[in-house]
Amino acid sequence: MKKLIIALAASAAVLGGMSGAAQAQEKTKVCFIYVGPKTDGGWTQAHDIGRQALEKALGDKIETAFLENVPEGPDAERAIERMARSNCAMIYTTSFGFMDATVKVAAKFPKVKFEHATGFKASENVATYNSRFYEGRYIQGQIAAKMSKKGLAGYIASFPIPEVVMGINAFELGAKSVNPDFKIKVVWANTWADPGKEADAAKALVDQGVDILTQHTDTTAPIQVAAERGIMAFGQASDMIAAGPKTQLTAIVDTWGPYYIKRTKAALDGTWKSEQIWDGLKDGILTMAPYTNMPDDVKAMAEETEAKIKSGELHPFTGPIKKQDGSEWLKAGEKAEDGVLLGMNFYVEGVDDKLPK
């Protein structure tokens, strides 16, 4: 009987966890740690598409493996260590909450190269990489301000980390550049992927009168609610147009593939070194899904802003910008430094929410 249970548990672990790992010996093993299921339709799926692109490009030299649904926190350390022990030469940990665990495990495996997404702690063998999502959120804010009749958007947020706060602020600044009185309501779902909760948050926001929705959570549930209630919404991390063909205005699409190929190549030919990389729209790590369901003038405005951000003419965080309490943050013409953005823990003026500490 016991054997049966063990066999059951083992088969469950196999089904739920590792797959895709081949047994070939000479190939370099490149591993990925995912926070959600690889088919979440959002964040993790974007990373997995990147992994597949990597396998396609360098398949003769490398093999890939991944672990899905690894919870952030202490458990992550075990998962990362397991990967490091199983001969992974390079490990990408793809969620902010894996930061401390990555640095800790990396210290134990100095020969393994680690790359941590969206964090700020690097070391000899830990590089960090991130995408300037806020550039896309600024464009979304502008579109929202044009499309919203009430000048009020609902924002479904996950966790109060700098990444998310930065996104909320960029959205508000973009909106304000079109409509100075634009307001956003924020609901913290305290989850990355729970369709039910995300839908509930979306419904609560719509019931409180917002007429445009945006999200920093990973499933398509909020877009479905928006479609049902007849308002517009933005997709997150992947193109979510299938969930709302008449609802999605655009989406921030993470395109990790080229980055993974570039860095893995560097690791293969020995030129890899620990860096802190923060690429944006101009580097193609982040793209905008087609601008749909909007009038031509709004589309033209969005495209123009996108071009300006790409050319460096426009930086979303350019003063004058006031903090939420009305105090001055950036003087006219002053641009925010990357360090400040990466540690952002305050709202700009116009966000109708109290930031959880």
Add this chain to the structure above:
Amino acid sequence: MFEAILLTVMTAATPLVIAALGELVTERSGVLNLGVEGMMIMGAVCAFATAHMTGSPYLGILAGIGGGALFSLLFGFLTLTLVANQVATGLALTILGLGVSGQLGESFVGLAGTKLQPIVFPVLSDIPFIGRVLFAQDLIFYLSIVLIIGVNWFLFKSRTGLKMRAIGDNHGSAHALGINVVRTRYLAVLFGGACAGLAGAQLSLVYTPQWVENMSAGRGWIALALVVFASWRPWRILAGGYLFGAVTIGQLHAQAFGVGIPSQFLSALPYAATIVVLVIISHNRRTTLINTPASLGKPFVPDR
């Protein structure tokens, strides 16, 4: 506004109520099945896949019920026929369910779902306020109410229900009286699985008509807690489920309204509320013991 909130609460509470009700019947027969989460997610994936392929959400519901029941049969075989440890088997069932459903559902991710449409009762649904709330819901909501009434009647008014409760309280005596313990427990486990599957179908057909891995997101565990919360009484499950749903939705509204209370605190509220009520209930030990099935979780080996 209030009506809108209430409708959201009902959608959030229905899967909890249905899954908890099924588990209540299972536990009343003396079997502790911790695999609710696994059976629920199996129900969700079977329902979504069937509804997507046939275009009929009603076939989806049937598939959800079937999927959950079939999966519970595995638990029944292991714990009732092979007399395996119920706690370990239940946990394994949850892990297995999450894995298998992910595998089964892989090709359905990101596809448009088939939403179960509400059944609107003419005339009745025109009653101000309660009409829209009570008489313009989907089939699964109506089923949840029918199930509560039915289970309550079955447990406390029917002869079979009495026998089942006797098994749950003392399977040795029940066996000596000639009641077929294993068969009754199989049926109770199957009912629990079918309910969990129906709850899963509600998730992927009504709540959020889509398939996402792990979409049950711990609701099976909340259902398990609800059974204790309700001290094994069906109507209290309704109260507990709606209380939990109301606090969950209420906190989201409080956030959107901008009350200025930290969101982490608000998110913890439903769980805090559950603990407070549990403490109040277990304060009176005697009434708790009256309702707790005495043989809960104990293995039964006939003729030995």
